[in-house]
Amino acid sequence: MVARRDLMMGAAAAAAAATTTVVNAQEAEAKDVSLGLDPYATPWDPQDPEIPGRMNIARVPDDYFMPGRFAGKTVIVTGSARGMGEVAARRLAREGANVVGVDILEKLGASVIEQIRAEGGKATFVGGDVSEDKVCEEMVRVCVKEFGQLDGAINNAGVMDALHPDEPIDYVNQKNRLMARITEAGDEYFDRVMKVNVWGVFYSLRHELRQMLKQGTGGSIVNIASVTGIRGFGGTAPYTASKHAVQALTKSAAIDYAPFGIRVNSTGMGTTLTPMYERAIEIIKQRRAAGYKDTGIALYKSKSLLEFSDQKNKGSTAAEQVAVMLFLLSPESSNITGSTYNTDGGFTIF
């Protein structure tokens, strides 16, 4: 624990030297936030009579961060208006990074960046659709104009269907644009999911990598995939195909750019409590109400090992996912490239 405290104080000093989020880093030291991780586990309450001594795994606290870890580094986060992208953008800024947030939800995205700035972070926002090459070109251009360079990126923007991310759900009238098995899936559903999840990551990578090559200082990129990127999944074939493609882009980019000091990894997350998840639950509810006996998605298996073992069956939190994204983004993961971290609570092991 003493060694960890020394490390953190060193990181805070580095942040101060780089004149980034000094205030936040000092505050963190004062409040001991960086040392505030919960214990590994907490007892079931009330106890499970079937399994004496049963425990819940303690989750990473939502406000946990490591002061100064990204001091002086500039990172692009796509899909930064809400969900995991928002949590990543906020935590990166607290850890000293200059953040470029990108989102199609322009008003919400801009307000998140405003809040980051109000807390003393350095951040800027680019509104737009990552499935358009010119938007990805623009996000890198703004990044270099504002902060001089690009060191890392989290290509996180993604969709599970052809709806606009904040379009109200109306299952019966939107059926051919929503997640479905192949025999029911509409062309628009397949097209949009591929356009955002695959082309969006491709365009993002293309412009990010070009800039990193130009700089000649290496870098680290994390693409957000899914457990559906390595396994088949019920009722959502186009999404599953798109996330397999994200894994393929990740591995290929890792091979091509390792000689230039650029690492490219991905995360394969399972159910995570975000607005996307809430929307999926609403679609399933409306699908059932429309007379479908099966739930489509998650017909055979939906819960991870950790969801089953959690007393409240709670899914992964955005903070848990972001903890791994930022580890992969940081130089601490120097030995990892082209890999997928299955941040899935054990979903894929059984």
Ligand SMILES: NC(=O)c1ccc[n+]([C@@H]2O[C@H](COP(=O)([O-])OP(=O)(O)OC[C@H]3O[C@@H](n4cnc5c(N)ncnc54)[C@H](O)[C@@H]3O)[C@@H](O)[C@H]2O)c1
């Ligand atoms: N939540 C889960 O259970 C889960 C599981 C596996 C993988 N994922 C993946 O994680 C990533 C983040 O998901 P989330 O749960 O935070 O979703 P979310 O819908 O809560 O947030 C996604 C963000 O991306 C933005 N976005 C969507 N399309 C965009 C576009 N074309 N251009 C720019 N921005 C766009 C949205 O506006 C939103 O702010 C996605 O790639 C998703 O596929 C999520």
